[in-house]
Amino acid sequence: MNNHIDKKVIIRADRAGVFFGTLNAKEGTEVELTDCRRIWYWDGAASISELAVNGVSKPDNCKFSVSVPEITITGVIEIIPCSEKAVKSIESVKVWKMSK
Numbered sequence: 045m046n047n048h049i050d051k052k053v054i055i056r057a058d059r060a061g062v063f064f065g066t067l068n069a070k071e072g073t074e075v076e077l078t079d080c081r082r083i084w085y086w087d088g089a090a091s092i093s094e095l096a097v098n099g100v101s102k103p104d105n106c107k108f109s110v111s112v113p114e115i116t117i118t119g120v121i122e123i124i125p126c127s128e129k130a131v132k133s134i135e136s137v138k139v140w141k142m143s144k
Contacts, residue, residue: 052126054083054096058119062092064108064134065115067123074118082109084140096124099133107140 048067055063055075065080083092086108088101100106126134 048123048125052131053077054092054122054124054126055117055120056092056122056124057117058121060117060119063115063117064126065111068114070120070123073120074116075120075123076114076116078114079111080115081111081134083107083134084109092122093124095134096126096130098127099130100137103133103137106137108134108137110139110141 049069051067053065053067055065055077057063062083063077063080064083065077067075068078069076083095084107086095086100087105088103089095089098
């Protein structure tokens with residue numbers, strides 16, 4: 045698993061949801077991500093596996109949070125490395141935020 049350090053990954057946590065970011069550290073079921081976005085809703089990918097391989101085909105319908113510089117996530121149950129295609133797609137999704 046340490047071969048994913050410094051790579052863009054999608055994380056699924058037991059109770060915290062799905063995240064995209066750079067894997068900085070992993071110990072047990074705890075990970076530290078940098079430049080991390082919470083993936084609240086996606087459209088144009090059937091699963092997070094497809095999201096990690098192909099990205100999304102409907103970026104305007106996705107709800108991805110603002111990027112945070114660093115986050116620690118516990119209860120991680122899945123770590124999927126992202127392809128370059130997926131990284132470009134995910135990073136192109138506009139920030140979803142509450143309207144004023």
